[in-house]
Structures are given as C-alpha cells and as structure tokens.
Amino acid sequence: MITIDGHWQAHLDNPHLAPRETKYCLGLLSGKTDKVIAREQGVEPGTVSNRIKNVHYKLKTANRAHLVAELIRLK
Incomplete structure (x- = not known):
C-alpha cells in the first residue's frame, strides 16, 4: 500500500509495471510534471x-488523463 500526501492510498500491485514505472505513476497521481518527477528520482525528464509511454502501452491508455483514471481504477 502506498500513501500519497496522507490522503489517497493506492494499491498498484500490477505485475506488469516495473518498480520505477510505479514510482513515476505515483508522481503523476500527485499532479507532478515529468520534470519534477525526474528531479526527485535523480533521472532525466x-x-x-x-x-510513462511504456505504462501507456501496458495499460492501453491514450493520454495522461486516461492513464490517471486507469491508475485510480486499479487502486
């Protein structure tokens, strides 16, 4: 179980997502940009x-809004 800002809890136990993909998705759920997520994780944007493109492919989502909705559905 992962808690975001003490309010929203996510169960991203999707076996198809790599651990880093899960971390980046949690950033998206918090409303962060690629640039902010990259800075926090110590990687390039x-x-x-x-x-995130890989996650779109794995979860069959078309855009970020669709991806966030799907991540919330998976919680």
Missing part, C-alpha cells in the same frame, strides 16, 4: 517520459 526524457527517462520519465519514456517510462
């Missing part, structure tokens, strides 16, 4: 963007 392009790395975050590429990983």
Whole structure:
C-alpha cells in the first residue's frame, strides 16, 4: 500500500509495471510534471517520459488523463 500526501492510498500491485514505472505513476497521481518527477528520482525528464509511454502501452491508455483514471481504477 502506498500513501500519497496522507490522503489517497493506492494499491498498484500490477505485475506488469516495473518498480520505477510505479514510482513515476505515483508522481503523476500527485499532479507532478515529468520534470519534477525526474528531479526527485535523480533521472532525466526524457527517462520519465519514456517510462510513462511504456505504462501507456501496458495499460492501453491514450493520454495522461486516461492513464490517471486507469491508475485510480486499479487502486
């Protein structure tokens, strides 16, 4: 179980997501940009963007809003 800002709890036990992908998704759920997520994780923004693209493919989502909705549904 992962808590975001003490309010929203997510169960992202999706076996298809890599641990870093899960961390980046949690950043998205918190409303953070790729740039902010990258800075916090110590990687380049392009790395975050590429990983998010992988998550789109894995979860069959078309855009970030759809991805966030799907992540909330998976909680």
